[in-house]
Every structure is written in structure tokens, then in C-alpha cells.
Amino acid sequence: MTIKSDIEIAQSVTMHPIDDVANSIGIANDCLELYGKYKAKVNCSLLDSLKDKPAGKLILVTAISPTPAGEGKTTTTVGLGDALHALGKNAVIALREPSMGPVFGVKGGAAGGGYAQVVPMEDINLHFTGDMHAIGAANNLLAAMIDNHIYQGNDLDIDPRRITWKRAMDMNDRQLRSIVDGLNGKANGVPREDGFDISVASEIMAILCLARDLKDLKERLKRIIIGYNYSNLPITAQDLKAHGALAAILKDALKPNLVQTLEHTPAFVHGGPFANIAHGCNSIMATSMALKLGDYVVTEAGFGADLGAEKFLDIKCRIAGIQPSAVVIVASIRALKHHGGAAKDVLGEENIVTLEQGIPNLLKHIENITSNFRLPAVVAINRFPQDTDAEIAFIKEKCMELGVTVALSEVWGKGSQGGTALAHEVLNLIREESTQFKFMYEDTYSLKNKIRAIATTIYGADGVDFSTEASREIRRYGRLGFGHYPVCMAKTQYSLSDDSKKLGRPQGFRITVRNVQIKAGAGFVVALTGDIMTMPGLPKMPSAEEIDVDDSGKISGLF
DSSP states (O other): OOOOOHHHHHHTSOOOOHHHHHHTTTOOGGGEEESSSSOEEEOTHHHHHTTTSOOOEEEEEEESSOOTTOOOHHHHHHHHHHHHHHTTOOEEEEEOOOOHHHHHSSSOOSSEETTEEEESHHHHHTTTTSHHHHHHHHHHHHHHHHHHHHHTTOTTOEEEEEEOOOEEESSOOGGGSSEEESOSSGGGOOOEEEOEEEGGGSHHHHHHHHOSSHHHHHHHHHTOEEEEETTSOEEETTTTTOHHHHHHHHTTTTSOEEEEETTOOEEEEOOOOOTTTSOOBOOHHHHHHHHHHOSEEEEEBSSSIIIIIHHIIIIIHHHHTOOOSEEEEEEOHHHHHHHTTOOGGGTTSOOHHHHHHHHHHHHHHHHIIIIISOOOEEEEEEOOTTOOHHHHHHHHHHHHTTTOOEEEEOHHHHGGGGGHHHHHHHHHHHHTOOOOOOOSSOTTSOHHHHHHHIIIIIIOOSOEEEOHHHHHHHHHHHHTTOTTSOEEEEOOSSOSSSOTTOOSSOOSOOEEEEEEEEETTTTEEEEEETTOOSSOOOOSSOGGGGOEEOTTSOEEOOO
């Protein structure tokens, strides 16, 4: 039997007009701004009209530490939403937008897969409604205004050596990580060291996703620190009089995007920060809108629970005043065997020994969600054809020792039917809800103690070592009044430690914080660990080599 690719499956399904999808959850046509027949932006004013409506139940989907073997977190998120919808529940999905960098780099987008996808998947994985371009344009306008201010006389006394604001683009390009610009004469600016981040790592992206409305967006843009003057004082976007123009560029990007799944479940796809270098969650605006329109909202946080889920709970929930009623932790047997040291070419073979060696990674994530954050959880095993009954039984036994049930997820091949068991388990958790949710740290903790709390409790580290530069910056942020901010850890997604090669559940390690960065507009402090980078590079064989479009405009090779 020939297995269809994701794009072939997506192109074989007839979509419903997006206004019909919107109407099904109570969004009137006058609240929609159509981008063709199958995608629309929803006016932010809708939230005001729904302010007195009770919020639905929030379901967070997270995962084990990711591996090349695959976990299927977005696919499970979409399939669970479809399964709840198929059971007659008023379900809405809230996802992040893909970045074109990974789309053309390492194969994989953010629209789900198989028969659990959001569509139109080609649009969503490429230009979509232009949000990424707006974020890049706003980011680069601010960069241009910084350099223009210096060129025109530098009234703010900006120190060109201490500019922290980089340019951005939505593509993987290692060549642009560190550059020198302003060369070739006085007319072309002031020479200085510069660089690019990928757009999803821009503070503009974080601000867009954490803003509660247009007014809040503008206030956050004002607070962006772009660098320091010669007196060592921070310079902001407001000092440059840039915040109004930035808000004008972003006003439409702030509006959540509405699409649908292959089974026509409504899905908000909005915002797309990476969880290894940013907070990794979709926008507060989209989540808030979904919670007012749906009885059950299924959302995801990027990468493993140590990254996306921790930031979802400690940053997004703190700012938005929300909390999940249930958490789904996605794993695959193949991925757990990878964590146990199995080679990629034998992951399909039954091997209880390597599974036993790899399962501590899953158990640590369960411990973090249930014991440390005190949230109810269920494990979803993304089932592959080669998985054996003995392997499944082993995982169930180990999870039951922690009081957590396991449900098989087969949504990739079966759509909503493959997610029914998982949906019932989630509904059971919500009915039995006795949440005593707590954050990992309080606002009153020092920045160093916030970092220590995450590293020792969530990662399992023995402690944290701070570089001289990181300690100096932390002291400065305290003096500037940022000590109460939450912390956003920038760490490899592949390990609970800051070393990507330490798989499973590492023991006897320490986390090294090499530097910290203030994101005053977003409202958090970033702690940089390991060799994490904010501009990825392309792999040896980028996915871009396989993507094409025929004479009729039909795209192929996109997963």
C-alpha cells in the first residue's frame, strides 16, 4: 500500500468555507477579515464582546525531550481536538504558526501530520497571513532607526559597541549570525558589528504573543531595550520614538488567524516563538479567544515539557492569568528507545532493555507536571506499526507507578477515530479536576534563584554555575528594576541538561548560564545556556531541495 505524504493527504480533503467554520463557534461574519476562502483573521474586538462569557477548559499538550525518531506533539494536539469534536464537544484548537526556516531546513512544519492536520497546510507553512513578515518588518524598522539615529548625530549618545538589537529574517542563514555593516564610506552609515536572529527569536514575536490587546502591545513595544548609551543607561524604543510605527506595522498581525483541521474543527494558528530560545507558545490573544468560544481548548507548547510547558506555565499562564485543566505528555516508543541509546536503524525492533533505559526521560517529565506543577496528566503514546504489545505494556506499568494513565494515539493514520481513547482519558481528568497548580517560583525570588529553581527541579541539575558576565548582567537588571521578571531559559531541546548529547534522564550535571539578556518589552529575562543559537543554519541536505511547484501552482515536496 502506498503511503500518502502529508501534503497529498491535505490536498485530497475538501475544506469548508472559513466563514462557516467561524459561524460554528459563534463568530459572526462582521468579525472576520477573509484571506481567501479558507483562512481569516478575527477582529480583536470580539474579545471585548465575550468578556462576560465563562472560559472553557484548557488542555495543554507537551512531550518528552524531542529526538530524530519523532514524537508527534502537534499531530496529537490536532487529533485530540478532532476527537473531542467527534464526540460532540465544542472543541477549539490553538497552535503556533510555523517558521519558514525549519520548513526549508530540517524537514518538519507545524501543521500536524497524516490525518491530523490543520489546513490549508501549504499556506500555513509558508506565508500564511503575513504575520511573520510583519514581525520581521517591525524588527528591522527598529534596527534601521537605531543606526539612522547614530548617523544623524546620536543625540541619545548610543554606544554602537553596546547595541543589543539585531536584525531578523524568517529563514535559516548561519552566514548572517555575525556581520559588520555600515561599510564603504560615510554615506553608508557608521561601521559596527551586527547580526541577524531568526524572526521567531525576535523580541517582537514574544511581545506579539504576550500582548493582551493593541494598547498592551504598544506599551510593551515602548519598553524594548535596544542597547545602552555611553553612561551605561538603557535606551528604549520609546526613546527613539519608534513604538508608534512598530505598532502600526503589527496591528493586523495581532489579530488571531482562524483555519480548520481536515475534519473541520476550528483552529486558531497565531504566533510562533521557538521554545528553546523563546517562550514557545501561541498568542495570549488566540488562546483567550479560543477559551471564550470553546468548551474545550487544546493547545501545545514547543519541544519537551522542560522547555515549552515550563515556559507556558511559568510565563504565559502568569501573564495571562490562565491555567490548564489537564496536560497530555506525548511520547513514542521509538523516541524512548533513542533516549535509551538505540541506533536509529533498529528503533523499529522490540527492545525492552533500551526502552527501560530511555523511559526515565518520560518519567521525569511526568514528575515535573504532576508533582512539581501539580497538574493532572495523561501520557499519549504516538503509536507506530512496529510497536509491540510488550513495549506498550511496559510503559503503562511504569506510568501507573506514578499514578498516570496511558492512552494510545493513532491520529496520524486514523484521524479523530485514532484519538478517541485519549479524548476520554482527558475528559476523565477534567471531570475529576482537583488542580492545585503552582508556579515553579514566585515573582519575589531573585533572578538567580528563579534560574536555580528551574534547573534543579525541572531539569534535575545538581546546581547552576553563572559566568562572570551573566552575574554582572543579573546585578544590573536588579538595579534597573527587572528582578521580579520571570525567566525564559534558552537551552538545547534534546536533553534535560544543557548538553544535547546527554539523553534520557541525566544525573550528576550542572547547568552553566553563560549570559543573560533582558527582554523588557516581552517582560522576561532570557538565560542563555550551552551553545544555543538564535539564528539556525541549514542542514547538509535542506528540505528546500525537495520542494517544487508545478505549472498550475500546486506545491509538492512540502512534507
